[in-house]
Amino acid sequence: MNNPGFDMATGFEKSPVYSLRRRKRERRNRIFRIVCLGSTMLGVFFLLTVMVAVLFRVIFPANDTRETMVSASQRLQQLADFFGRLLNNGPGIDPTEVGYKVGLAGTLWLLFFVVLLAVPVAVGAAVFLEEYCNDGKIRSIIQTNISNLAGVPSIVYGLLGLAIFQRGFGYSRLALGPCLLAGALTLSLLILPVILIATQEALRAIPKSMRYAALALGATRWQLIRDHLLPAAMPGILTGSILGISRAIGETAPLLMVGAAASLLKPPRGPFSRYTALPVEIYFNAKEPDPAYSTVAAGGILILLALLLCLNFSAITIRNRHRAKHSPKQARPANNI
Amino acid sequence: MSKRGNNPNLWKTPGKADRLSEWVVYIFLLLFTLITIVTTFGIVAVLSVETLHFFRVARTTPLEFLTNLKIQPEAEQPVFGILPLVWGTFVVTIGSCLIAVPIGLTSAIYLSEFARPGVRSFLKPMLELLAGVPTIVYGYLALLLVTPLLHWVMGLIGVKVEAYNAASAAVVVGIMIIPMVSSLSEDVIRAVPAGLREAGYSLGATQFEVITRIVLPAGLSGIMASVILAFSRAIGETMAVVLAAGQLPQISGNIFGSVQTMTAYIVAVTGGDAPTGSAEHLSLYAVGLVLFLITLALNLASGWILSRFREEYA
Numbered sequence: 010m011n012n013p014g015f016d017m018a019t020g021f022e023k024s025p026v027y028s029l030r031r032r033k034r035e036r037r038n039r040i041f042r043i044v045c046l047g048s049t050m051l052g053v054f055f056l057l058t059v060m061v062a063v064l065f066r067v068i069f070p071a072n073d074t075r076e077t078m079v080s081a082s083q084r085l086q087q088l089a090d091f092f093g094r095l096l097n098n099g100p101g102i103d104p105t106e107v108g109y110k111v112g113l114a115g116t117l118w119l120l121f122f123v124v125l126l127a128v129p130v131a132v133g134a135a136v137f138l139e140e141y142c143n144d145g146k147i148r149s150i151i152q153t154n155i156s157n158l159a160g161v162p163s164i165v166y167g168l169l170g171l172a173i174f175q176r177g178f179g180y181s182r183l184a185l186g187p188c189l190l191a192g193a194l195t196l197s198l199l200i201l202p203v204i205l206i207a208t209q210e211a212l213r214a215i216p217k218s219m220r221y222a223a224l225a226l227g228a229t230r231w232q233l234i235r236d237h238l239l240p241a242a243m244p245g246i247l248t249g250s251i252l253g254i255s256r257a258i259g260e261t262a263p264l265l266m267v268g269a270a271a272s273l274l275k276p277p278r279g280p281f282s283r284y285t286a287l288p289v290e291i292y293f294n295a296k297e298p299d300p301a302y303s304t305v306a307a308g309g310i311l312i313l314l315a316l317l318l319c320l321n322f323s324a325i326t327i328r329n330r331h332r333a334k335h336s337p338k339q340a341r342p343a344n345n346i
Numbered sequence: 347m348s349k350r351g352n353n354p355n356l357w358k359t360p361g362k363a364d365r366l367s368e369w370v371v372y373i374f375l376l377l378f379t380l381i382t383i384v385t386t387f388g389i390v391a392v393l394s395v396e397t398l399h400f401f402r403v404a405r406t407t408p409l410e411f412l413t414n415l416k417i418q419p420e421a422e423q424p425v426f427g428i429l430p431l432v433w434g435t436f437v438v439t440i441g442s443c444l445i446a447v448p449i450g451l452t453s454a455i456y457l458s459e460f461a462r463p464g465v466r467s468f469l470k471p472m473l474e475l476l477a478g479v480p481t482i483v484y485g486y487l488a489l490l491l492v493t494p495l496l497h498w499v500m501g502l503i504g505v506k507v508e509a510y511n512a513a514s515a516a517v518v519v520g521i522m523i524i525p526m527v528s529s530l531s532e533d534v535i536r537a538v539p540a541g542l543r544e545a546g547y548s549l550g551a552t553q554f555e556v557i558t559r560i561v562l563p564a565g566l567s568g569i570m571a572s573v574i575l576a577f578s579r580a581i582g583e584t585m586a587v588v589l590a591a592g593q594l595p596q597i598s599g600n601i602f603g604s605v606q607t608m609t610a611y612i613v614a615v616t617g618g619d620a621p622t623g624s625a626e627h628l629s630l631y632a633v634g635l636v637l638f639l640i641t642l643a644l645n646l647a648s649g650w651i652l653s654r655f656r657e658e659y660a
Contacts (some may be wrong), residue, residue, distance in 0.1 A: 038554040046458035048449045052473045052528070057522045059479060062491045133378035141375060151379065153649070154386050160575070160645035162582025164609050165389060167616075168634045172392040174621075198385050205382070229364055231371045252614035261478025262609070266616050280527065288482045288585075295486045295589055303490065310483050315476070 031273050038255050063314075067091070095308045098274035100290070104301035109309050112290035114276030115189070116258060116316075117271070117287060122193035123257050128250050131201050136234055153252035159202035167266030170195030177242065188281040196260060200253035207249020211242035216256020244328040252322035255317050261288040287313055292343035361595040393638055404625035411632060417595045419615070419626035426629050428636055430595035434512065434605030438587055439580040441516025441601065442523060446580075447573055450527025450572040452620035457528070461555055470532075477525040485589030485624045487582075492517050492572065493590065510592025518586045519524075526576035534568030535561055537659050564659070570579040571651040578644035582637065584609040 046059030068088065079087070142148045159220030176192035185191040215238060223233040239246075269289040277284040287309060294306040375516060400447050401408065407424055414427020444615070457466050492514040498509040507513070546556040562569070590605035593614050613628050620626040 030546045034552050038552040041554040042460050049469055050450040051449055051455045052453055052476065052524050056472060056476050059483060059487055062487055064501055066490060117426055130378045130381055133375045134382055137379045141372060157642060157645055158382060158385060158651060160578060160641060162641055163632055164584045165638050167393055169389050169632060172396060173388060229368055231368050257480060261482045262613060264612055279624060286353035288480055292482055292585065295489060306486055310486060313480060
């Protein structure tokens with residue numbers, strides 16, 4: 010048919026690129042650029058919307074009776090009371106009295122165990138894959154497996170935790186029951202691939218010459234890893250770990266599966282006691298139709314986001330300090346041998 | 347540094363103890379690596395064993411499970427058909443991709459082609475933060491903001507929006523997966539060789555023409571891979587959907603009505619009081635298996651497309 014890109018007379022392709030309607034084409038270019046910029050800004054706008062909406066709900070609670078106008082300082086005092094209450098109180102029936110003390114304690118406990126379990130295993134596995142595993146075929150199978158694990162929905166990990174950790178695959182002696190450790194193990198498996206992949210990338214970025222130098226001086230493989238590779242990869246490992254932990258803190262669905270309680274009166278005392286977590290409590294508050302609970306949920310979300318922010322800031326600080334401490338030394342010749 | 351330099355142990359040849367510790371370390375690291383494989387086997391084993399168990403207890407067949415149009419686990423004559431859940435999942439997922447793909451792709455183009463390095467290094471982390479916000483927050487946002495907003499906007503043209511609806515779930519999930527599309531697509535767009543672009547510019551093409559006629563076609567497979575990955579992520583999304591879309595399993599064309607996704611069904615059954623070992627409780631695993639297989643297939647497809655793209659250009 011009539012193809013506009015093809016000149017029938019000459020038989021050459023007549024791409025529209027060659028047409029010289031410069032002004033029109035440049036106008037189109039400008040519009041496109043603005044559209045692209047606009048959609049990037051839209052993404053940033055969504056981020057701000059999330060923050061502002063939650064903040065707005067905390068500052069202007071749904072159950073606020075507008076008859077009593079309060080001054081700004083009184084309002085600030087009320088907000089301080091509100092957060093004090095959220096941090097100090099446990100669950101209850103009255104939405105103006107409930108708090109996240111138990112959930113926050115549960116989240117911190119979970120955090121502790123997840124760090125203890127997931128980080129060593131993930132770093133160890135990454136070291137094995139990068140430094141010990143020579144067989145390309147086996148390695149690529151494991152690698153594919155890991156990247157698939159990273160894409161498994163978190164709720165499927167919840168099912169795994171439910172069947173294995175909580176129920177012991179049907180053997181009651183192996184079953185942990187709905188306890189903190191079951192939740193921590195499930196979350197650890199969930200974030201294992203995140204930390205592992207980050208560690209692998211950090212190890213890969215270390216130049217081969219460092220390995221050759223250490224081995225040439227007679228270091229054993231483990232000495233090389235312990236004294237040289239792990240310290241050099243530390244910023245990457247830390248960043249990956251904190252990314253993984255941030256993911257674990259916000260996860261709700263797998264914890265619902267492995268028995269996080271809807272409301273619990275006392276914080277957990279050890280790995281085998283019953284538990285709940287901050288996002289789980291937020292979920293149950295957000296589900297309540299009573300608007301007073303909506304404000305409580307918003308407060309919980311702010312606490313959660315503050316926790317995440319602290320973690321990420323510490324990651325950045327640790328990484329920067331480590332970089333400042335370690336990078337200049339590499340260039341300086343050793344003068345003490 | 348000086349301490350280590352004078353360390354006499356450094357000059358010792360490795361003895362028996364060292365060889366033993368080398369061995370122990372090797373075994374431990376191997377075990378750690380095996381955990382990742384055991385996890386995969388664990389997932390597959392748990393899901394398939396319990397799914398078989400489910401078919402026995404519920405006296406149903408895989409064919410019925412996959413083709414029944416109703417899911418009523420609590421009825422006197424329980425019916426288990428996954429189609430309403432699959433329908434709910436796909437309504438939310440496709441809706442979210444309709445939001446995330448255009449925004450994510452144009453942002454990727456802006457960040458890689460138009461933005462100056464300083465602007466880029468500021469905007470890119472901002473977009474990626476969207477993926478770092480816990481999903482429960484998006485669920486809350488849907489209830490707090492998106493649903494009332496939809497209610498108001500649709501009220502203007504006389505469409506009724508229910509308190510729990512698929513559209514608001516799709517909006518928040520779409521926002522959540524924007525960075526999935528934008529980050530991966532940006533990597534792909536950057537990997538398109540500069541020579542291709544330069545050839546375009548030297549022929550007098552504008553940036554728009556270079557991007558739409560050279561860069562995007564060259565990166566098409568990689569962009570497809572990023573979209574598939576985002577799609578798979580949206581399918582597995584749980585908390586935002588549970589809070590926003592509700593728990594009503596139905597096949598209907600009304601996107602402003604409630605739907606139940608596969609993930610929401612799993613949460614609903616866990617939160618309910620179905621006794622362990624009952625057909626309703628075991629149906630968790632059957633639904634989980636379908637969810638796992640769908641996301642696995644999508645992830646594998648995405649990885650395969652990406653690796654082919656890398657072979658071609660990177």
